[in-house]
Amino acid sequence: MIRLTLPYPPSVNHYWRHVGNRVLISKEGRKYRAAVSSLLNRKNIETLTGDLIVDIVVYPPDRRRRDVDNCLKAMLDSMQWGGAYEDDSQIVRLTIEKREPAPKAGNAEVVIQRIPAxxxxxxxxxxxxxxxxxxxxxxxxxxxxxxxxxxxxxxxxxxxxxxxxxxxxxxx
Incomplete structure (x- = not known):
């Protein structure tokens, strides 16, 4: 099982940028992905294989209205890119819960575990x-x-x- 406290991810609306006919990860998205990867490297996380359960609790940085599903793509892709698991297609159960805003900066608490059966x-x-x-x-x-x-x-x-x-x- 892996327990992580990640920074609050950028919204999917800010994660992608359209350049001509190409779609790229934005500067904000690349910065977030690098921060998550650095955190995973510091914790010496081993890549999980097999079917996984991911439970996420997000604490937004402020009281603005936010959709919880808009932060999933950046978070899941960044954990995959950082080596927490091989591919996000391994996730067979995903739960997300939004709580009250964090005092200074939002964050996300993530628990990743293998399925026992x-x-x-x-x-x-x-x-x-x-x-x-x-x-x-x-x-x-x-x-x-x-x-x-x-x-x-x-x-x-x-x-x-x-x-x-x-x-x-x-x-x-």
Whole structure:
């Protein structure tokens, strides 16, 4: 499994440039690709083979409206170019989630892992807490045994009171 924190990628609208009848990667796109490649080289990442699962959480740099699918192409191609995997056609499951903007500069947290069984085989899931693949006991089981044990040790959560207004945490 590979865990990465990448800079926020350029939008697909800024990744490509049309020059005559040719389509090229823009200067911004080449700069991003070089940054990702440098990060992968510093971490000594070995190229993954076989079918892969990629989970991405993006934190935009500001509150402007952004489509999550516009940042995928630059990110996936840059990780391939940097050697995280041989080809992005190896990805058989891809999830992306957009969260609140990062304070100063956006980033993307990426987890790449091999599939523990053929994609069609039932019963394998990724843990929602640690992102490790595990054998699931049913459709409601989304947390592995070790994380379930940790959850059992935690104190119960405070109940959420619906329909009550609060001011500075106090009920009004």
């Amino acid at each position: 053929p994609i069609g085989k039932a019963g394998f899931r990724s843990c929602l807490r640690c992102d490790e693949a595990f054998v699931s006991t049913g459709p409601g089981n989304r947390i592995c045994e070790s994380c379930t044990f940790i959850n059992d040790l935690l104190p119960p959560a405070m109940p959420i009171e619906r329909g009550c207004k609060r001011h500075n945490g106090d009920l009004m």
